[in-house]
Amino acid sequence: MSTVRNGPLVGLIVQFILLAGLAVTVGIGVSGWLAGLAYGVALAGLLRRGLRAAGADRLAPADRVTLARALLVGGVLALVVPGPGGPAPVAVLVPLAALALALDAVDGGVARRTGTASALGARFDMEVDAFLILVLSVHLAPSVGGWVLAIGGMRYAFVAAGWLLPWMRGTLPPRYWRKVVAAAQGLVLVVAAAGVLPPVAATALVAGALALLVESFGRDVAWLWRHRRGRPLAARPGYPMAAPVRPPGASARAPGSTRAASSRSGPGASPARR
Incomplete structure (x- = not known):
């Protein structure tokens, strides 16, 4: 089981190296260091726990891509946390976030080509997506308004509602529109963070993304409410069977994907695309 230990451990080491690089080049301050390191330790611990629970002795090829995305998100987090250097350097933050989003289109393809799709990989991918959107929402809150936090927090609120x-x-x-809306959130937040649009246009764009997200979540909540006392989903013609995922204790996939997960209450209320 050494690979179970080594995979997450290597990720933690790479996270430290990335944080050191950011500290040397743009400066992240003590708060950025603490946030990034805490994130890296939590990521390594949860990933190791997930591997053990899944009975896996190593990270699959697609999971390594997702781990790279997760480490980039750790760098974004360290830049977003307020520090003595002032606002996060957009010239570094935006490329890191954009690369993390771009790699989201890679890990699913790797999983399908290598035949290594798994529930763990889907969960890992979804959680990375959800946390990146949350971090970007926090970054934009001072300039756009506190209401933007609803974009990053909606998925977690959905999961919390499932506990109650x-x-x-x-x-x-499965619903393709859910995937489109989720992709739009990350793209819109990165564009708004880049500062390439006038403030009014950026605010309007983010508001539109939030409206789409509310519509998507609202439709899913309504569906769950209508079917709360119905027959099990497996008995309903026309609905492919998907294994339910319990609330977490790191987005729905495109139809036909081997790493599909249809439940918002699981790995990501913001549907990912693996």
Whole structure:
């Protein structure tokens, strides 16, 4: 089981190296260091736990891509945390976030080509997506307004609701629009963070993304409510069976993907694309 230990450990070491590089080049301050290191330690611990629970002795090829994305998100987090150097350097933050989003289109393809799709990989991918959107929302809150935090927090609110309301834990049928809306959130937040648009236009763009997200979540909540006392989903014609995922204790995939997960209550209320 040495690879179970080494995979997450290597990720933690690379996270430290990335943080050191950011500290030397743009400066992240003590708060950035603490946030980045805490994130790296939590990531390594949760990933090791997930591997053990899945009975896996190593990271699959696609999971390594997702781990690279997760480490980039750790760098974004360290830049976003307020420090003595002032606002986060957009010239570094935006490329890191954009690369993390771009790699989201890679890990799923790797999983399908190598035949190594897994529930762990899907969960890992979803959580990375959700946390990146949360971090970007926090970064934009001072300039756009506190309401933008609803974009990053909505998925977590959905999961929390599932802890309190059993009917919210149901498995949702695949829906392509859910994937489109999720992709739009990351793209819009990165564009807004880049500062290439006038403030009014950036605010309007983010507001539009939030409206789409509310519509998507609202439709899923309504579906779960309507089917709260119905027959199990497996017995309903026309709905592919997908294994329910319990609330976490790191987005729905495109139809046909081997790493599909249809439930918002699981790995990512913001649907990912693996």
